[in-house]
Amino acid sequence: MQPKIAFFDMDHTLMDNDCDVSWKDFLVDRGLAHPSEREEMTAFFQQYLEGRLDVDGFLDFQLRQFQGKAHEEIHPLIREHFAERVVARIYPEALAAVASLRSASVPTYLLTATNGIIAGPVAEHFGFDGMLATRLETADGRYTGKIIPPYCFHSHKIMYARQTCDRHGVDLRDAAYYGDSTSDIPLLESVGYPTVVNPGQELESRASRDGWAIARWLLAG
Numbered sequence: 001m002q003p004k005i006a007f008f009d010m011d012h013t014l015m016d017n018d019c020d021v022s023w024k025d026f027l028v029d030r031g032l033a034h035p036s037e038r039e040e041m042t043a044f045f046q047q048y049l050e051g052r053l054d055v056d057g058f059l060d061f062q063l064r065q066f067q068g069k070a071h072e073e074i075h076p077l078i079r080e081h082f083a084e085r086v087v088a089r090i091y092p093e094a095l096a097a098v099a100s101l102r103s104a105s106v107p108t109y110l111l112t113a114t115n116g117i118i119a120g121p122v123a124e125h126f127g128f129d130g131m132l133a134t135r136l137e138t139a140d141g142r143y144t145g146k147i148i149p150p151y152c153f154h155s156h157k158i159m160y161a162r163q164t165c166d167r168h169g170v171d172l173r174d175a176a177y178y179g180d181s182t183s184d185i186p187l188l189e190s191v192g193y194p195t196v197v198n199p200g201q202e203l204e205s206r207a208s209r210d211g212w213a214i215a216r217w218l219l220a221g
Helices: 019-029 036-049 055-062 071-089 092-103 116-126 156-168 182-190 201-210
Strands: 005-008 108-115 130-139 142-148 175-179 193-197 213-215
Touching: 005 092, 005 156, 019 036, 019 055, 019 071, 019 116, 036 055, 055 142, 071 116, 092 108, 092 116, 108 116, 108 156, 116 130, 130 156, 156 175, 156 182, 175 182, 182 193, 182 201, 193 201, 201 213
Parallel strands: 005 108, 005 175, 108 130, 175 193, 193 213
Antiparallel strands: 130 142
16 A cells, blocks of 8 residues: 655754754855854744744744845845755655655646745756745735744644645545654644655654654665
8 A cells, every 4th residue: 555645844853954054054154144143043943942932033034035035136145055055954754755745647746845946956856746845925026024824833734645645535533644753743643655764863763653654764874
């Protein structure tokens, strides 16, 4: 038996990287964000790891450099960020897993809380059939620094996945989901083919208890 559709989380699932973090580092290194933003990002990432992320505060912080910019201004930076900070951190096993599903005609989707502008090059690199990501609001052709709700995070991922399953005429129980974090548990519980990737102790214990597949992916070399 194999799934009829498959969804993949991005950060620390497809790669040994958090693109929100590396994006801020990239901007600071380019002189496009204040150095103090590294400390802010560290604090937000710790909140995330502890399951207490201030979502509104994080989004205001994370989208600071998007505000007032046109896509044409942001797009070259997004490509440079991917080339310099992301592509080398992708797990070869992740590429192989997606390719195997696609060769079996299983639709594959990137499903990430990261905004779709930053995540776009990752989706293209993997050849996903589609991308489900946090959407950015625009007005008069420029980013406002706000998102179009809901934030594609935690239990909201279930809504994004279910809507996509509906479009394909399949049930969510016939879907696979690959995730690495305890924040992925609601969706892992909802699909019929859950896989945890390089899980921490809490998620690994849950996976072992419930019989979820466990994948251990490494960087090349």
